[in-house]
Amino acid sequence: MKIAVLPGDGIGPEIVAQAVKVLEALRGDGLKIELEYAHLGGAGYDAAGDPFPPATEKLALASDAVLLGAVGGYQYDTLPRPLRPEQGLLRIRKGLGLFANLRPAMVYPELVNASSLKPELVSGLDIMILRELTGDIYFGQPRGIRTLDNGERQGFDTMLYSESEIRRVAHVGFQIALKRNKKMCSVDKANVLDTSMFWREIVIDVAKEYPVIELSHMYVDNAAMQLVRAPKQFDVILTGNIFGDILSDEASMLTGSIGMLPSASLDAHNKGLYEPCHGSAPDIAGKDIANPLATILSVAMMMRYTFAREDIAQRIEAAVRKVLQQGLRTGDIYEAGMQKVGCTAMGDAVVNSL
Ligand code: IPM
Ligand code: MG
Numbered sequence: 264m265k266i267a268v269l270p271g272d273g274i275g276p277e278i279v280a281q282a283v284k285v286l287e288a289l290r291g292d293g294l295k296i297e298l299e300y301a302h303l304g305g306a307g308y309d310a311a312g313d314p315f316p317p318a319t320e321k322l323a324l325a326s327d328a329v330l331l332g333a334v335g336g337y338q339y340d341t342l343p344r345p346l347r348p349e350q351g352l353l354r355i356r357k358g359l360g361l362f363a364n365l366r367p368a369m370v371y372p373e374l375v376n377a378s379s380l381k382p383e384l385v386s387g388l389d390i391m392i393l394r395e396l397t398g399d400i401y402f403g404q405p406r407g408i409r410t411l412d413n414g415e416r417q418g419f420d421t422m423l424y425s426e427s428e429i430r431r432v433a434h435v436g437f438q439i440a441l442k443r444n445k446k447m448c449s450v451d452k453a454n455v456l457d458t459s460m461f462w463r464e465i466v467i468d469v470a471k472e473y474p475v476i477e478l479s480h481m482y483v484d485n486a487a488m489q490l491v492r493a494p495k496q497f498d499v500i501l502t503g504n505i506f507g508d509i510l511s512d513e514a515s516m517l518t519g520s521i522g523m524l525p526s527a528s529l530d531a532h533n534k535g536l537y538e539p540c541h542g543s544a545p546d547i548a549g550k551d552i553a554n555p556l557a558t559i560l561s562v563a564m565m566m567r568y569t570f571a572r573e574d575i576a577q578r579i580e581a582a583v584r585k586v587l588q589q590g591l592r593t594g595d596i597y598e599a600g601m602q603k604v605g606c607t608a609m610g611d612a613v614v615n616s617l
Contacts, residue, residue, distance in 0.1 A: 264296045264570055267326040269303040269319065272339075272348055273543025274553040274606075275332025281555035281610025282330060282562050285579060288614045294575070299326070303355060304334025304348030304543075314351030320358060328569040329355070329536040332558065333543035348543075357397050361528035361536050362428065363435040364396040364507065365564070368494075368514035368524060373587040377519025377596050385494060385517050391439055392500045392514055394507025395432045396528055398424050399458075401504045422458045424503065429462055431531065433469040436501035440476045446498035448479045450486045450506055462503065483510070490514055515540055522554030522595040525561035527568050535569045537561035551605040554593040556583055559613055578617065585616040 268283060270276040283298065290296040301319040302310045310316065314334070323329050334348035344350065355361075370378060370388040378385045403421030410416050433449075440447040449466045451459035463480055470478045481489065483506045489496065490510065494517050502510060515521040524540040539557030547553055560583060567576035591612050592601040604612065 264294065264328070265326045266296065266298050266565075267319075267322045267329045268298050268300045269323075269329060269331045270300070270306065271303050271332040271334040271543060272305040272336045273333055273545040273548040275304075275306075275334070275543055277549070277551060277606050278539065278553055278555040278558040279330065279332040281606060281613070282558040284610050284614050285559050285562055285582075285617065286330075288617050289575065303331065304351045305336045305339045306334075307351050308339060308342070308346055308348070312346075314346060314348050315354040315358070319351075320355070323355060323359060323536075327534060328565050329359075330558075330562065330565065331355075331536055331538035333539065333541065335543040336545045336548075353401065355536065356528060357402065359534065359536065360397065360530040361534075362395060362397045362531075363432055363529045364394040365439070365527045365529070365568075366392040366394060366507070366511040366514070366524065366540055367526075368392065368511070368518050370518050371523070371584065371587055373584075374519045374523070374596055376598055378517055379519075380491065380494075380517060388494055388517060390494065390497045390500060390514055390517075391443065392502070392507060392511045393432065393436045393439060394511060395424075395428065395503050396507075397504075398428045399504030422456065422505075424458050424462055426461075426465055429465040430469055433466045433501060434472075435529070436499055437469065437473040437476050440499045441473070444498040445475055446477045446479070448481050448486070448497055448500050450481050450483050450500055450502040450510065452483050452506070453480070454482055458503075466501065486510060487513060490517065511540060520554065520595045522557055522593065523560070524557050525559075525564050527561070527564040529568060533569050533571075535565060537565045551607055552594050553606045554595050555606050555610050556593075556613070559583060559610070579613075582613050582616040586612040589616075 270279040368390045400422040403423040406420045453459040453463045521541040528536045563576040563579035566572040
């Protein structure tokens with residue numbers, strides 16, 4: 264298992280350090296795990312003047328999987344856009360062809376009170392959001408800021424999806440639904456956008472190959488509302504890049520803390536980049552208070568999807584469950600009566616319960 268480790272910025276290095284402890288414990292059990300580090304985001308800019316340095320690209324291309332912390336920091340906000348940390352993230356996704364972004368939103372029974380919704384609305388919640396990750400308005404050309412003949416300035420982007428891009432992510436969605444409750448909701452804005460009308464047409468066509476899956480369609484504004492009204496109606500949500508960006512942040516809050524949610528970004532051959540759904544949280548960086556569980560759970564996803572080791576994935580997930588049952592909580596999921604711990608202590612506890 265050749266894994267590229269990209270700690271990134273902000274809390275990235277501290278949360279990744281905890282996930283690496285988990286990997287090292289697994290290595291102690293006999294797994295052949297090889298770790299190599301590189302820079303991404305602001306760390307890449309600082310080290311090599313590039314948020315996605317060539318050395319990082321080379322390592323990522325040569326690895327089976329990538330473990331990423333997070334990117335971004337206030338000090339980079341004024342850089343020209345190509346040099347900003349987020350560009351490193353977008354380029355590694357595009358460069359590795361990671362078109363299928365899996366963002367599970369599930370509620371742990373131990374954390375049901377941490378949700379901002381009533382416990383009965385979220386208890387038992389288990390949604391898988393599949394976000395297309397290398398197309399849409401994120402990458403469409405042309406884009407830019409231009410000056411019209413009358414002197415008025417204008418910003419513009421292009422939303423577009425090709426048929427092959429929609430087909431391949433739809434297949435991933437149906438395959439995931441087959442292993443779950445066999446329900447998939449495709450989210451679009453087909454009442455307004457041509458791109459979405461086309462998306463829906465192709466998804467309906469791909470669905471013919473999966474007659475056992477119950478496919479539904481929902482406009483994105485309604486989906487945003489349904490997610491907070493009755494989130495348990497969803498099983499798999501399939502959507503494009505920008506709608507998925509927004510809905511996955513919304514869904515994360517149903518679970519109590521974005522600090523609990525892992526993600527996987529896969530190519531066509533299950534090579535993947537694994538990262539927590541949350542950002543680099545520069546305000547709490549270096550204080551040893553960040554929640555490392557999303558990153559640790561990302562390692563579980565790595566074992567499941569890239570290395571086809573469901574057994575190890577479940578072992579890591581069970582270890583996380585156990586520390587929650589023991590009452591250990593980082594600040595973001597803390598409630599009275601629990602034991603507040605920092606990032607390192609949380610990582611140690613997961614390793615112990617492994
Ligand atoms: C995410 C983030 C990124 C995105 C940013 C940091 C570029 O919000 O992974 O959801 O928009 O995809
Ligand atoms: Mg986002």
